[in-house]
Amino acid sequence: MTQESLTEKLATHLMRPVDEATRQQARLHLLDWLGCVAGALTSDVGSLPRKISGVPGYHGSWLGNVLEMDDIHRSSILHPGPVVWGNIFGQLAADFDEMLDAAIRGYEAVIAIGSTFDDRHYSYWHNTSTAGIFGAAVSASFSFEQKPSLENVVDAMGLAGSVSGGFWQMRHEDTIAKQWHIFHAAETGWHAAEASMEGATGPRFILEGPQGLYAATCKNPKPMTFPDQWRIHEVSFKPWGACRHAHPAIDAALELKAKLGALDGDIHVETYADAISFCDRPDPKTVIDAKFSLQHAVAVVAERDVPQLSDFEPDAIVALSEKRAGVTAGEAGDITARYPEHYGARVTCGGESVELVDTLGDPERPLSKEGIIGKARALIAWGGLQSKEADRAVDLALNGDAAASIHEMLSEWLS
Numbered sequence: 163m164t165q166e167s168l169t170e171k172l173a174t175h176l177m178r179p180v181d182e183a184t185r186q187q188a189r190l191h192l193l194d195w196l197g198c199v200a201g202a203l204t205s206d207v208g209s210l211p212r213k214i215s216g217v218p219g220y221h222g223s224w225l226g227n228v229l230e231m232d233d234i235h236r237s238s239i240l241h242p243g244p245v246v247w248g249n250i251f252g253q254l255a256a257d258f259d260e261m262l263d264a265a266i267r268g269y270e271a272v273i274a275i276g277s278t279f280d281d282r283h284y285s286y287w288h289n290t291s292t293a294g295i296f297g298a299a300v301s302a303s304f305s306f307e308q309k310p311s312l313e314n315v316v317d318a319m320g321l322a323g324s325v326s327g328g329f330w331q332m333r334h335e336d337t338i339a340k341q342w343h344i345f346h347a348a349e350t351g352w353h354a355a356e357a358s359m360e361g362a363t364g365p366r367f368i369l370e371g372p373q374g375l376y377a378a379t380c381k382n383p384k385p386m387t388f389p390d391q392w393r394i395h396e397v398s399f400k401p402w403g404a405c406r407h408a409h410p411a412i413d414a415a416l417e418l419k420a421k422l423g424a425l426d427g428d429i430h431v432e433t434y435a436d437a438i439s440f441c442d443r444p445d446p447k448t449v450i451d452a453k454f455s456l457q458h459a460v461a462v463v464a465e466r467d468v469p470q471l472s473d474f475e476p477d478a479i480v481a482l483s484e485k486r487a488g489v490t491a492g493e494a495g496d497i498t499a500r501y502p503e504h505y506g507a508r509v510t511c512g513g514e515s516v517e518l519v520d521t522l523g524d525p526e527r528p529l530s531k532e533g534i535i536g537k538a539r540a541l542i543a544w545g546g547l548q549s550k551e552a553d554r555a556v557d558l559a560l561n562g563d564a565a566a567s568i569h570e571m572l573s574e575w576l577s
Contacts, residue, residue, distance in 0.1 A: 167366040168386050169296075169323075172274055173315040175388045176300060180263040184392045188262045190534050191269075192568075193559035194233055194399055195226050195247040197538030199470070200555070200575060202228035203545040207338050207560070211335025216422050221576045223248030223348040224341045227290075229471065230453045231541065234406045235397045236524065237502045238276030238293065239284060239436070241344075242269045242397060245294035246301045249348040251569055261305065261565040269394040282381040284436070290501055291328030291343035292379070298322065298351020299358075306359060312445055314355075320364020322354035333440070336448055399523040399534055402469040404452075407437035408459040409493075410507035410521045415463040418509050418516040425464035425511045431456050432494035432508040434501035438575065442491050445483075461485040462508065471544050537558075547575065 164287035167236075202208055202225035210224070226232050226244035233243040250261055276293035283289065303310040312316070314553035328347075358364065368374050376383040404413055409429045419425050433456070443455035452458045452474040454463035461482045462473040472478060497506045500519065508517040520526040529537070535556055542552040551571075558567050 167316070168369045169316050169319045169366060170312070171388065172271060173319070175274070176267045176270060176304075176315060180266050180392065182393060185259060185262045187394055188266050188269075190396065190399075190531065190562050191233055191394065192244055192247060192262075192265070193538050193556060194534055195222070195243045195347065196555045196559055196568075196571075197541035198227070198229060198231050198244070199225045199572070200545040200547055200551070201541030202226070203232065203547070203575065205229070207341065210338070221248075222251060222572060223345045227341050227344050228338075229403050229541070229544075230364065230405055230450075231400050231403050231537070233397050233399055235273050235276070235393070236505060238273050238279070238289065239502050240276045240293055241291040242272040242273065242290075242297060242394075243296070244344045245272065245290065245298050245347050245351070248344070249298040249301050249352055249371075250305050251565075258563045259566050264301045264304035266392050266394050267304050268297040269397065270297075270392060271300040272297030273393045273396070274388070278369070278376075278380075278384045278386050279384050280380045280384060283383075285378045286330055287379050288328035288330055288332070288340065288343050291347050292326045292375070293325050293369055294344065295322045295347040295351050295354075298337045299354045300351075301572045302352040302355035303358065307356070308359065308361065310355075314358045316366055317358035317362065317364040318351075318355040320366055320368045321357055321362060322351045322364070323368035323375055324365060326349060333454070335451065335532060370529060371404060396525060398525065399529040399537070401522050401533065401537060402459075403471045403474060404459050404469065405441055405454045406505065407433075408439045408454070408456050409523070410437070410505045410518060411456050411462055411509060412459050412469060413521040414507045414509040414516045414518045414537055415460045416468065417518065418511060418514065419463060419467075421516065422512060424516055425460075427512055429460055429489045429509060429511045431460055431489065432492040432497060432510075433491065434498040434506065436497045436501065437492045437505075437507070438491060438493050444486065444489070444491075446479055449476065449479075455486075456491045457489040458482060459540055460489045464489075471541075545575075551575070 199222045232241045274294050299318040303318045328343040439454045444457045446452040446455040464471045465485045506519045523529045539552040
């Protein structure tokens with residue numbers, strides 16, 4: 163008997179039907195992504211994608227990650243939303259339920275593969291890109307009018323995965339390469355799906371083969387699992403416009419401030435190793451530096467309160483320099499031991515501490531439907547659009563029945 167590859171097992175897993183409750187969850191993630199896209203319209207890179215691609219969804223692939231407010235899956239440590247939604251709207255499925263089902267299957271593929279990557283992979287490779295390209299291929303495959311066979315899906319993943327990539331070096335320089343990775347994954351995944359539907363074949367053992375993705379990027383890849391529940395239910399929403407690794411510290415600092423009334427004096431943050439690796443930046447210079455700075459995020463809470471997008475802008479970076487100097491950060495082994503299943507932090511000030519195991523927006527501490535809608539409205543306003551556009555986005559995402567309406571709205575926003 164021919165050995166079954168991991169992508170073949172995953173494709174079989176993806177073929178099962180999608181339930182209505184999961185579609186309703188997907189609608190919330192769609193709204194969240196639309197808010198992230200709209201919020202980035204006035205950013206420095208807001209107009210750049212329009213010059214590169216005339217397709218609204220791919221514009222959204224660029225913009226959906228700019229503000230660092232895109233959804234995140236904890237154990238795979240990646241952001242499925244920008245790759246999957248942008249890919250679906252790179253072309254057009256007429257039926258809304260079919261579009262939602264395609265997105266749900268795309269999320270599943272991104273997370274299933276991303277969850278197998280080990281520390282070696284995450285040390286160098288931008289896993290939203292390396293795993294995301296598989297999810298993009300899957301979501302595109304199920305968006306076509308002609309539905310794919312299992313072999314089509316396997317070939318699409320094989321083709322897309324054969325050019326998977328993206329290095330973390332962009333974290334060390336002031337570039338937009340992170341957004342480029344997502345755009346590339348979405349667009350390339352769609353082309354891989356299109357090619358597979360026309361008969362192009364891809365390597366079945368692209369993950370575990372002797373010269374596949376694991377061999378090239380992992381030391382000890384984790385087993386792939388196939389749970390009964392669709393994994394979009396595991397995906398967290400981000401309430402604040404900073405790197406998710408900074409959110410546990412923000413959350414704990416907010417709780418400690420509520421307990422003490424103020425955060426006066428020196429503040430110490432203890433958190434997991436990756437949060438220190440990515441976000442120990444005591445002296446941020448740029449907006450993206452500030453979004454990846456534990457010290458800045460906690461200074462925002464201490465001096466202001468619940469973080470707003472404006473708190474990571476250049477004037478805030480300057481204004482909070484003194485408070486930031488009083489914030490220190492270090493790894494705590496017990497918190498690292500719970501990661502990545504739980505993103506936690508311990509914040510201490512004035513001899514008092516607050517420790518949180520999970521942070522706001524995680525499945526254990528979910529952001530309410532009203533909170534998700536409120537976030538989207540705030541982002542759409544931040545992007546310079548009128549309140550009627552927020553009403554429109556909320557209605558189409560949560561109640562719409564025609565994918566063309568989303569496509570039309572994106573086209574108007576990005577024109």
